[in-house]
Amino acid sequence: MRYSFSYVGVQVRDLDRSVDFYCSLLGMRLRSREKVPETGGEWAELVSPGSPQVLELNWYPEGSEHFPDRYRLGNELDHLAFDCDDADAAFRELVAQGVKPALPPFTEGGSRLAFVEDPDGIWIELAAQASPNPQP
């Protein structure tokens, strides 16, 4: 499987406050911002003028099924994202090679996602386009 590192997602307590911090003080630009019905949360993608690096800010409501706990030390690093052609196959392939699974494949909007852990427990997102014939 070919993988392409696409962005780092950090977790924030207040999305408006953080977007304002990175845009007003550090000159970043809001590239997109979207609510996520599946988590009840919302994310924002930020870039600096002239730089291809992408920063994703993630916010989840308290009591969300996906992230039930309060924000605590360690939540700041949400995940590293890798694009691939087939998230289900990538998940199987990596787990078969001994990588620790975090979340089995699921469909979220137009994306098929799965999560594994790196050697330090950092969550790795495996992202592909959702199939036109949705998988469970």
Place this chain on the structure above:
Amino acid sequence: MRYSFSYVGVQVRDLDRSVDFYCSLLGMRLRSREKVPETGGEWAELVSPGSPQVLELNWYPEGSEHFPDRYRLGNELDHLAFDCDDADAAFRELVAQGVKPALPPFTEGGSRLAFVEDPDGIWIELAAQASPNPQP
């Protein structure tokens, strides 16, 4: 001050192990790797073929003056890096605007660095070229 978001640095417990994980399993390429005399640590920069996103892995020895504690929950997200023209001025400017300082400006190799905190306490590196007439 103009800032440009340049990479995300995560902290790892074992640099060889993590470089191997990201290169062998996820197809990344080691772009550079360097020991840091000032911290006793070492970092590695990784990229995916065809992607401009940079991932920096940081390792610090136990008992390092900069990072005296053991690796613990929350250490995974090391810092977000922003390039700028003058790290000293950027640090002063941001602190004057109410941003919480983390580490005042210092010189490390050819770089002048300073750290502030974002609203969630995430460390922001302000990086510039060190002046040819070194500052204290």
